[in-house]
Amino acid sequence: MAAASQWRRTWQGLKRDRMLYLIASPMLLFFLIFKYVPMWGILIAFKNYTPYVGFWDSPWVGLEHFRRFFGNESFFLLLRNTLAINLLNLIFFFPMPILLSLMLNEVRREWLKRIIQSIIYLPHFLSWVIIVGITYLMLSTSSGFINKLLDALGYEKIDFLTSQGMFWGLLTLQSIWKEVGWGTVIFLAAIASVDTQLFEAARMDGAGRLRQIWHVTLPAIRNVIIILLILRIGHMMDVGFEQVYLMMNGAVSDVADVFDTYVYRSGIQQAQFSYSTAVGLFKSIIGVILVVLTNRLAKKFGEDGIY
Structure with a gap:
């Protein structure tokens, strides 16, 4: 019943x-x-899959592909590069949309605000091929604008694109330029939902613009920031394949090779489908673990989290 x-x-x-x-x-x-x-398709990570035999008839090999991956000498290199690029994005890229949203919110002339938003949104709609092409036009040693300017001023040219020490920074700057404007959409929406009476009360108490931002705006959108931070940490094992692959060259391969490019080489170019699936599954499991741990940590500090 x-x-x-x-x-x-x-x-x-x-x-x-x-x-x-x-x-x-x-x-x-x-x-x-x-x-x-x-x-x-995750099951082929535990099989020795070949297209000729088929999905169901391919023999089971258990954790063989995972053992092979963890025992590979490239594993720690891939892990270092992936984490380093994502940590730089987390430290420098993640706060930028928040800061930009706070600044845009202080623009009182609506027409000017709309123009600025349109300009900063535009790079989001450009493909990584175009972004990398612009980077080469600006930073190329032989024909790049910046190196031509340095040469004209009597300075030595800088090998931006073949310097291992600059590669991670270039990726971070590209991500900021391309996506920081689009990242403001959520934060501007969150700021718009803040009760205006809170700002009026703060002004009556003598709070200036900076005080209002610190004591009213940021606390009001804190939950949105925490949720997006948790989701961002869940992608710590992911790096934009297209961006890294297009920027990679032989001189920077030691700092540019990440899990995504490794999966492309082993899975697509070398047809090691089961092995590359095992690598992808490893990334996904780590991402889930990071989300769960970060969410629990947020809840311990009194935040709502994502669930």
């Missing part, structure tokens, strides 16, 4: 909200078809 009653309530809820479920159905189908169904 209890089960029948529960089923009846569920059916009534579905019937009552049928239009909402109908609207959400394309998104649900997208996640079902492109996110959940392909998860069966």
